[in-house]
Amino acid sequence: MARHTYDTGLVGNCSFLAHIHKNTDVKWMCWPRFDSSFVFGSMLDDEEGGEFSIKPSGAFTSHQYYLENTNILCTEVTTETGTYRVTDFAPRFHQYDRYFKPLMLVRKIELIDGNPHIKIVCKPVYNYGKTKLKAIRGSNHVNFEGCGENMRLTTDATISYIVEDQYFILKDTKYAILTFGEPLEAGAQVTAERFLNETTQYWRTWVKRSSIGEFNQDYVIRSALALKIHQYEDTGAIIAASTTSLPEFPGSGRNWDYRYCWLRDTYYVITALHHIGHFEETERYFDYITDISFEEGLRYQPLYSISRQKDLTEKIADNLKGYLGNGPVRIGNQAYEHIQNDIYGQALISLLPLYTDHRFVFSERKDSAHLVQMALKRIEHTIDERDAGIWEFRNSAYMHCYSNLFQWAGCNAAFKIAQTIDDKELEEKAKRLMQRAADHIEACYDPVRKVYTHAVGSPYLDASTLQLIMMNYLDPDSQKAKDHLAALEKELKTPGGLFYRYLHEDDFGKPESTFLICAFWYVEALACVGRIKDAVREFEKLMPYANHLRLFSEDVDETDGSMWGNFPQAYSHVGLMNAAYRISNKLNKPLYLPSKALE
The missing domain is CATH 2.70.98.10 (Beta-galactosidase; Chain A, domain 5)
Structure with a gap:
C-alpha cells in the first residue's frame, strides 16, 4: 500500500x-x-x-x-x-x-x-x-x-x-x-x-531576524514559518491546527476540531518561537491570556475560541462525508468541558520570559502580583484532583504525572516572577505548592521498573513523562533520568524512530498510530541526558515523515509512514524546533544571529 x-x-x-x-x-x-x-x-x-x-x-x-x-x-x-x-x-x-x-x-x-x-x-x-x-x-x-x-x-x-x-x-x-x-x-x-x-x-x-542553529536549519525555518501563521493576530490566540476532522487513523472516529486555542499547545509554540528570538507572539498572547485570567474564576478551560468564547459545543456536520469517507466531521470540541490541570502551570510558564528576560520591561505589566496570585490559587484549587490529562481522556480521570509536573513547573515560574516583582508572600506560596506537586509526581514512581508511570496507581507508561527530563524535574545527568528514558524507549519506541503516546486502551480502543511530537520529545530527552549521537540519528529518522513541503502531520502510521491527524500540526513543528534547538546547543553549533542592520 x-x-x-x-x-x-x-x-x-x-x-x-x-x-x-x-x-x-x-x-x-x-x-x-x-x-x-x-x-x-x-x-x-x-x-x-x-x-x-x-x-x-x-x-x-x-x-x-x-x-x-x-x-x-x-x-x-x-x-x-x-x-x-x-x-x-x-x-x-x-x-x-x-x-x-x-x-x-x-x-x-x-x-x-x-x-x-x-x-x-x-x-x-x-x-x-x-x-x-x-x-x-x-x-x-x-x-x-x-x-x-x-x-x-x-x-x-x-x-x-x-x-x-x-x-x-x-x-x-x-x-x-x-x-x-x-x-x-x-x-x-x-x-x-x-x-x-x-x-x-x-x-x-x-526569517533573517531569527536566531537559528545550523542543525537541520532548513526544516526549522519551514516549521517556524508554519507556526507563525497559526497565530490569530487580532486577539493573540494560537491555534493547534487549521483543520478539523482529519482522522488519527482510518476508521478510528478520532476526528477532532483543532481550530481553537489550547493553553497547553500555546505554551509549546511560544517556547519554540522564543528559542529563535521571536517575542512579539508572546506579547500578543499576554493580552489574550490575561483577559482570560481576569474573567475566569478558579478554573480555566483547556481551550477557548480565538476570541475567548467559552462554548465550543461539539456538533456533527452530517452533510459531509469526511476525509476520504472517514466521518464524523466535528465542529467544536467537547474537550472544552474537561478538567485538565496542567494548563495553569503552562499559562504561567508562557508568561515567564516577560518578567525574567531583560529585553522586556516587566514594570509595564499591570497587576502582575494579582495575575500570579490568581494562577497560584487555581493550582492550589486543583493540585489534588484527578483530571483528563494531556491526551484528553473522555471517560476516565487519573492523578496524572504530566499534570502535576506542569503544576510544579508553573509554581517554579511563579516563584521566579515573584522574585522579579519582589513579592515574598508569593515566593513562599509558590514553594509550598511546588512541594505538593512533587509529592504527587513521586507517587507515580515505580522503583522496581525504575520509571515514572502515567498516573498515581497506574502501571502504564506514557510518552508525556519524557517532560520530567526536559523540564528539569529530573536532573538530566542523573541515573534516574537515564533509567526513566530507557524504560520509555523500550516500551513505546518503534524501530523507525516513532513513538506512541501510550499503548493501553482508552475511550476509543487501543491507539493504532504514533503521535509525532512524542518522537521529537524523545529526541530532545536524548540530547538532555547527553546521548547526542543517538539524538541526531533519531532526529534524522523523522525527517522523511514530512510531506513534499517539509510540513508534518499530527500522527504517523508506523507500518508505512503514512500521515494522519490534523495537518499541519503545530505540536509536531514545535517538537521539531525544540529538538533541533536542544541538539544545536549540545553540539555547540553557532547560531545565525539577526543582522544588526535589520534591528
Missing part, C-alpha cells in the same frame, strides 16, 4: 489560512476566521466542499514548492501543451504603522512555456457546504452572494470563461484575487505584484 500523505501546502497571514493542493485546488479555507465555516472544503467532501482551482484540460504533472524563506506557495503544472505556474499567497506586510493582513487570497497564473489549456473554477460555499453561493458577474469581477458578506473574485482573466466553466489558452500572466468583506477596487495586476513583492520581503526579513 502506498504511503498516505497530505499533498497540500499552507499559506496564511495571521488572519486566515488556506491549504493548496498540488493540483492547484484550494482544499481548505475558512473565512472570516480560523474557526468559521469553510468557503472551500473539498478536503472533507469533494461534492459539498466547493472548488477554487486552475487546472488544465488533460493529464498533467505538478511540482510544488515555497518561495525560499516565505509562506508564498508555487505550484508548477506541466501538460502536453505547455507549463504554467500558480503562485498563491495571503498578503502580509507593514503599512501605515501596522500589519496589512486582509482577507484576500491572491493567485498569480503565470505562463512558463507552450500553450497550456486551462480553466479557472471558483465555486465557494458556506455553512459547511450547506449553502451554495450565487455567482453574479460584473465587469471585471464575480460577486458571490449567500454568506452574509461580500465575497468577490477580481480578475483580469475573461469573466465569461469563469462563469461558464470554459477552458482557454493561457497566453500571458493572469491574476485571480478573492476577497471577503472589503472588495478590491484597484487593478488586479499592479495590486498583486506590489503585494507579492511586499509579502516576500516581509517573510524574508522575519
